Amino acid sequence: MAITRDEVLHVARLARLALTDAEIERLQGELSAILDAVGKVAELDLSDVPPTSHPLDVVNVLGEDEPRPSLPVGDALANAPSREGGFFRVPAA
C-alpha cells in the first residue's frame, strides 16, 4: 500500500509535525512498508466480532463527587517554558 507525498503532508498537518523534506521522503517509504504489513488485519472477516477497547471487563467506575485539594497553580506552572502571572504564555494564536 503505497502512500503519496501529499498524504504524508496531510497526516503531518493533522499531527502538528513540521517535517523536513528528508523526513517526508523517508516516512513515505517507511509508512508504505508498515501499512502493507499491518494491512494484514483486513484478511479476516470479522463482521460479527465485537471490538475490544479495553482488556478488562470493567465499566463505569463511579466515585463520590467530593472536592479534594488539587495541584497548586505554582506547581502546575513550574515546568512551563514561558509563563506570566498565573498563566501559560504562548505565541499569538
Added chain:
Amino acid sequence: MIDTLRLTAEDAAALLEDGEVAAAELHGAYLEAIRARDEELHAYLTTVDAPEGEGVPIAFKDVISTRGIETTAGSKILAGYRPVFDATVAKRCKQAGLPLLGKTNMDEFAMGSSTENSAYGPTRNPWDPERVPGGSSGGSAAAVAGGLAPWALGSDTGGSVKQPASLCGIVGLRPTYGTVSRYGIVAFASSLDQVGPLTKTVRDCARLYRIIAGRDAYDSTTVELREPVEIPAAEDLRGLRIGVPRELNEVEGIEAGVTDAVRRAIDLCGGLGAEVATCELPRSVEYGLACYYLVAPSEASSNLARYDGVRYGLRAEGNGAIREMYERTRDEGFGDEPKRRIMLGTYALSAGYYEAFYGQAQKVRTVIAREHAALFERFDVLVSPTSPTVAFRLGEKTENPLAMYLSDVLTIPSNMAGLPGLSIPCGLSDGLPVGFQLIGPQFSENTLFRAGHALERALEFDFVPPRLAAKDRA
C-alpha cells in the same frame, strides 16, 4: 564487601534486617558499582545521591514520574522536566522504604526493542557491550543484570519488560493489565501500558510485584488483586497443566539456539511433575503483530498530542504564531520512532481509514483474547521463547523498523489480551541468555511465580555475566 553482581534483593533485605549492612552502605555499594561500570553500560540517565529510605534500593525506568527528579521518558522533548508529583508506583516504593538509586535509560517514549531509540544514547548489554540489552526497558534490565541495582521497575506495552529481561538473563514480569497503577507513568498506549518488575530471581519479582500492585483511586482502570501475592517456595510443578502453543514456538525467525534452550526447559517441566501438551494459537500469532502496530501507534498519536511546548518540556524558539510553535516544537523534540508512530497512528485514525485499520484491529484483539481464553480452559500456563533471538548487535536493526518490530512477535499476542507474562532465563545460546516466557490467564501471577520459581531452581541458571564476574576477580 558487597557483591552487587550476585546479591539478590531478598539477600539484601536479609543483610539489612540482620543489621549486617546499613541502608546507606548498601546504597553506597551500588553507587560505587555505577561509577565503575555505568560509563560502559549507560544504564542510568540520572542517579540520586541522597536517597530516602532504609530498605533495598531500586531503579526506575525514566518513564515513571518522580517528584523533583528529572523524568525524560528518553526524549529530548522532556529534557529538564521535573515532575511535581510522584507516580503511584514511586509512592508505593517510597512507602515500602525503598531508596531510589536513579532513573534508567529507555527507548524514547518506550517505543523500541533495543534502547537504541533513546535520545540520550544507547544502553549496552552487560553480557556483551557490543550488543543491545533489549528494550524499551533496556536500562532497567542492564542495571539489574550488571549489578547496578538489586531490582528495578520497567514498563511493558508490547514486551518492553519481558524482552529486555530475556536479552539480559534476568526475570521480568508483565502484570495483568489493571493490576498496577499507570498514574504518573508517561503514557504510550494506555490500553496496553503496564509497569512491571525486573529482578534477578522470581522470588524478588513476587516481592516487588506485591509492593506495587493493587487498586489505585488515581487510575480508574486499576482493580483489586483477587488474592494476595504469594512468595513462591515450592520446587515442583505437580498438577500444573502446561500448553506449548505450536505457533509461538515455531514462528519463522526463532533462532535454533533459542529453540534448543526452550525445548530443554519444557522437558524439565515434565520432569518436575507438570503435564505438558502442545496446542494452537493460530490467529493470535499470525495477526498479533499487525494488530499491535495499529492499536499502539493509534493510542500513542493521541497520548503524544500533549507535547506542544505550552505546559512543560521543550518549546522551539521562533517568532511565528502558535501553530508554527507547536509544529516546530514537535519536529525538534521527537526522535524518529515517535514521529513514525505518531504518523502511523494519525493515519490509522484519520477519516476514511478508521474502520479499516483501527476498528478492524480492535476486532482482531477480541479474536486474540478469545483464542487465549479457550486454551486456558485446558491449561494453567502457556510457554514459549520470550524473544525469537538472543541479544543482537547495536545497529543491526536500526535501519529497518519492521525487523525491529519482529523482536516482540512472541510477547505481543498475550499483551493484546491483557494477560500476565513472566520471562525467566533458561540457558545460553552462543554465550548469551535465552528467555523462557510463561503466560497465564488474567490474575494468575501467583501461578506464574510458582512455576517460574520451581523451574528457576531446577535450571540453576547463573545470572552473573561471566565477563563482569571475571573482571571483578581480576
